[in-house]
Amino acid sequence: xxxxxxxxxxxxxxxxxxxxxxxxxxxxxxxxxxxxxxxxxxxxxxxxxxxxxxxxxxxxxxxxxxxxxxxxxxxxxxxxxxxxxxxxxxxxxxxxxxxxxxxxxxxxxxxxxxxxxxxxxxxxxxxxxxxxxxxxxxxxxxxxxxxxxxxxxxxxxxxxxxxxxxxxxxxxxxxxxxxxxxxxxxxxxxxxxxxxxxxxxxxxxxxxxxxxxxxxxxxxxxxxxxxxxxxxxxxxxxxxxxxxxxxxxxxxxxxxxxxxxxxxxxxxxxxxxxxxxxxxxxxxxxxx
Amino acid sequence: xxxxxxxxxxxxxxxxxxxxxxxxxxxxxxxxxxxxxxxxxxxxxxxxxxxxxxxxxxxxxxxxxxxxxxxxxxxxxxxxxxxxxxxxxxxxxxxxxxxxxxxxxxxxxxxxxxxxxxxxxxxxxxxxxxxxxxxxxxxxxxxxxxxxxxxxxxxxxxxxxxxxxxxxxxxxxxxxxxxxxxxx
Amino acid sequence: xxxxxxxxxxxxxxxxxxxxxxxxxxxxxxxxxxxxxxxxxxxxxxxxxxxxxxxxxxxxxxxxxxxxxxxx
Numbered sequence: 001x002x003x004x005x006x007x008x009x010x011x012x013x014x015x016x017x018x019x020x021x022x023x024x025x026x027x028x029x030x031x032x033x034x035x036x037x038x039x040x041x042x043x044x045x046x047x048x049x050x051x052x053x054x055x056x057x058x059x060x061x062x063x064x065x066x067x068x069x070x071x072x073x074x075x076x077x078x079x080x081x082x083x084x085x086x087x088x089x090x091x092x093x094x095x096x097x098x099x100x101x102x103x104x105x106x107x108x109x110x111x112x113x114x115x116x117x118x119x120x121x122x123x124x125x126x127x128x129x130x131x132x133x134x135x136x137x138x139x140x141x142x143x144x145x146x147x148x149x150x151x152x153x154x155x156x157x158x159x160x161x162x163x164x165x166x167x168x169x170x171x172x173x174x175x176x177x178x179x180x181x182x183x184x185x186x187x188x189x190x191x192x193x194x195x196x197x198x199x200x201x202x203x204x205x206x207x208x209x210x211x212x213x214x215x216x217x218x219x220x221x222x223x224x225x226x227x228x229x230x231x232x233x234x235x236x237x238x239x240x241x242x243x244x245x246x247x248x249x250x251x252x253x254x255x256x257x258x259x260x261x262x263x264x265x266x267x268x269x270x271x272x273x274x275x276x277x278x279x280x281x282x283x284x285x286x287x288x
Numbered sequence: 289x290x291x292x293x294x295x296x297x298x299x300x301x302x303x304x305x306x307x308x309x310x311x312x313x314x315x316x317x318x319x320x321x322x323x324x325x326x327x328x329x330x331x332x333x334x335x336x337x338x339x340x341x342x343x344x345x346x347x348x349x350x351x352x353x354x355x356x357x358x359x360x361x362x363x364x365x366x367x368x369x370x371x372x373x374x375x376x377x378x379x380x381x382x383x384x385x386x387x388x389x390x391x392x393x394x395x396x397x398x399x400x401x402x403x404x405x406x407x408x409x410x411x412x413x414x415x416x417x418x419x420x421x422x423x424x425x426x427x428x429x430x431x432x433x434x435x436x437x438x439x440x441x442x443x444x445x446x447x448x449x450x451x452x453x454x455x456x457x458x459x460x461x462x463x464x465x466x467x468x469x470x471x472x
Numbered sequence: 473x474x475x476x477x478x479x480x481x482x483x484x485x486x487x488x489x490x491x492x493x494x495x496x497x498x499x500x501x502x503x504x505x506x507x508x509x510x511x512x513x514x515x516x517x518x519x520x521x522x523x524x525x526x527x528x529x530x531x532x533x534x535x536x537x538x539x540x541x542x543x544x
Contacts, residue, residue: 009431038422039430055488055519068428068452070359096427098453099358101310124425125455132309145423147406156382158309158357160406160425161454168390219394220401220410222422222433238484238515264399264410265419283489284496 002237003060003087003118004047004230005080005126006040006095007072013065015075017083020061022048025269029061036269038222040095043123045272046230047093050252053276056234060089070098073125077103085110091119091237093229094126099159104129108138119236122188123229131186132158139188141242143229146174146195153177155184174199175206190242192232194225198250200243207243210250213258221257223268228253231275248286252278308380312357314367315345315376322351328370329353334363344383345376354380358426361460362452388458391465400469404461411466416441426453441467475501479516480508480536487512488519491541495523500543502528508536 004020018030026033027044036045040063047059062080066072077100084092084107092111104126111117122130123143130136131152144152147168151160153176154167167177174193178201181187193199196219200208218224232249236242255278260270316322322338329336337354345352355363357379367373379385388405395401399419401410407429410420417440421433428451436444447460477494479487487507494503503525507513513536517527520541529540 007427009427009434037430038433039427041430052522053492053519054485055515055517055522056485057514057518066427067431068359068426068456069362070356070427070452073427096425096430098427099310099425125427126425128425129310134309145406147403147423148425151406156385158379158381158385159454161387161458162379162382162385163388163405164385165388165390168388216394217396217399220396220399220408220420220422222420222430222437224422235485240485264396264401265412267420280492280496284493 001057001060001089002047002051002233003062003089003092004040004044004095004233005062005076005092005097006043006124007064007066007076007097008034008041009039009067010034010065011067011072013063013072015064015072015079017062017079018060019058020044020048021058029063036272038226038268040226042223042226042268042272043093043095043230045269046227046275047234049272049275050231050234050279053279054234054238056238059234066098068098070100073098074100074103077107080107081110085114088116089118090239091121091233093121093123093233095226095229096124097126097129099125099129099132101129101133104133105135108135112138121229121233121236123225128159134185136186136188141190141192141232141236141246142188143192143194143225143232145225146193149174149177149181149191149193152186153180155186178205190246192228192246192250194228198254200246200250202243208247210247210254213254215254215257215262217262217264217266218254218257220264221262221266221268221271224253224257224271227256227268227271227275231279248282252282255281310357311380312355312360313341313345313378313380313383314353314355314374315341315378316349316352316372316374318349319351321372322349322353324370324372325353325367325374328366328372329355329363332366334366342380342383345378358453360454361448361457387461391462393469400466402462402465402469404465405458407455407458407462409459409462409466411441411470413470416470418444421459424455424459426455428452428456429459432456432459441470474504476504476506478506479512480506484511484515488515491516491520492523495520495525502540502542505539505541506533506536507539513537513539
């Protein structure tokens with residue numbers, strides 16, 4: 001069973017802790033709805049669609065409203081500290097949360113005390129918080145884009161906004177960035193790097209490169225990274241090995257995007273609707 | 289008058305990151321600005337600390353204000369309303385770091401995408417409408433996208449006006465660069 | 473005509489994938505799926521329902537289950 005932790009961009013959205021479902025273009029949880037768009041709602045929608053294809057139970061959501069003030073995130077951090085220890089999720093994905101070292105470390109501590117430690121996946125603000133806290137190695141998977149990989153590689157940068165120029169210039173030198181991130185212990189056991197090409201990597205370097213189909217417009221579309229994180233989270237929660245899950249997810253995300261015939265103005269829900277077919281085709285390819 | 293905090297010793301390189309990695313420092317021209325800023329920020333409920341500057345920070349003033357770094361944009365707005373502008377804002381853990389000032393421009397047919405740090409803003413070149421916002425990880429990013437996407441560049445609120453975090457600040461840089469490139 | 477998918481001994485998500493593969497080949501009819509865990513039984517049942525198939529019967533068999541699914 002998979003849990004997803006994140007925020008929605010509505011200040012008054014209450015803290016909710018429940019199963020998530022998708023109706024048309026709205027994510028529904030505990031009587032509340034939020035339209036699918038970039039951010040944690042896109043992650044949720046992708047997870048649900050991928051999970052439906054794989055016969056998985058609906059994911060569990062821990063969500064709260066936060067428009068960047070951090071108030072919602074801090075309430076959710078506190079809630080997780082109180083309640084996460086009682087759960088038995090196979091995997092937990094941490095997503096759009098206000099980066100806060102103290103709160104992050106307390107949540108991580110709770111999870112590390114659990115008798116069956118879940119697989120830990122982080123993206124977005126949660127990934128920034130993990131790196132900032134010096135605890136990247138406690139995680140099983142991050143899903144950074146190339147700019148965020150440069151941030152992971154810059155041992156000095158507390159946030160991508162402060163990534164040093166000479167490291168950003170190396171954005172085409174992915175192997176060096178990966179190596180630098182691991183050298184400073186700022187990367188988890190596995191990396192799924194999103195970009196013009198997607199890379200699956202670990203401490204030993206790049207394990208797989210996925211680059212087709214290639215639709216340039218995908219980079220401009222808000223939420224395509226969130227859908228990738230959603231797909232890989234579901235695959236991992238089925239028990240699939242992380243490297244394999246990452247490779248399949250990268251290919252499926254590209255295919256789903258491709259089927260949507262994207263332009264730079266495409267919105268992410270159009271891509272989400274193609275996820276089941278994309279997964280079906282990827283698994284068919286594998287079985288041939 | 290606030291109490292001068294203890295001088296903060298810089299962490300030696302290679303030591304495990306301490307709790308200050310998510311903190312920043314506001315540097316001001318003089319002490320009266322520090323006091324005005326401190327008053328304004330505390331009034332808004334910000335968790336801040338007045339302290340002596342680290343050695344890397346050259347300042348005419350022997351006081352700086354430590355702030356939550358992530359909420360830099362929101363804090364700047366509070367200060368703007370109080371008519372006080374810091375000389376500089378730097379991360380506590382690495383005071384020599386500067387904000388990213390590199391932009392990447394990509395033409396995507398009729399669309400133009402500009403990347404600044406981890407944020408990308410895309411507009412329709414013909415209509416000058418914002419069509420997409422991507423990247424980032426702080427909670428104001430989906431909120432900013434919600435408020436900006438679908439609006440003409442001239443009418444959309446700027447991230448500086450309604451954003452709160454460093455991701456919002458990065459989007460502001462992308463937004464300014466888009467405006468610069470698209471201005472007649 | 474009845475076909476059988478023997479997914480015993482396979483870990484998640486293989487039983488689902490094997491069943492979906494068979495569904496794609498036959499399109500309609502009846503398929504028997506053999507699994508050996510509760511999780512696989514539930515996952516297969518959910519996945520096939522999403523594809524318009526019905527779970528006609530579930531029987532315990534040995535240490536696992538025999539699931540009969542059908543579509544007209």
